[in-house]
Amino acid sequence: MEFPVAEKSAFICVDVQEKLLSVISGSEKILPRIKILLQAAKALNIPVVATCQYPERLGNTMSELLEIMPENTPEYGKLSFSCFGEESFREKVAPCRTLVLFGVETHVCVLQTALDAIRAGHEVILIEDAAGSRKESDKEAGIAFMKEAGVKIMTSEMLLFMYMRSSRHPSFKEVSKLIK
Secondary structure, three states: OOOOOHHHEEEEEEOOEHHHHOOOOOHHHHHHHHHHHHHHHHHHOOOEEEEEEOHHHHOOEOHHHHOOOOOOOOEEEEOOOOHHHOHHHHHHHOOOOEEEEEEEOHHHHHHHHHHHHHHOOOEEEEEEEEEEOOOHHHHHHHHHHHHHHOOEEEOHHHHHHHHHOOOOOOOHHHHHHHHO
8 A cells, every 4th residue: 555645635524413423432532533633634735525414403513623624624414324425525525546534433424435435446544543333343343344345444643644754744743733
């Protein structure tokens, strides 16, 4: 595998809505990692796309996340489990080589998005410490399935240091502060 390149990547924040995250196992550990990723996206100039599952019933992306996302981050409502079920989403991410997925639920919406992304020709990375399911066993099964399908499994810190490659990177100090 090649190192991921920030200029050819997009972060996909999948369904991080208050009503969903409140029932996710380990959400108190997942949410801080998601915040780090979103702040690092600004520092590294990586576009972010947010999705919401059935927003009319479950609400939008958590406001505390929307506040730290890069300006002009699109938020797509969806009824399909895969983000690729929405044409506007597919068009938005089409130019990106690498899609970095995080959010909920790992074994449903994140998994189906990952599989559709691979079918569409994208390299897919799952940030396992920023993804979750209601049951830990479902998360583990979703990760195992994605790994078999060719998804690269990483932690948020692994990915961010891979993007920077060196302490000489212009965003190194800013990103390092986020992680510590």
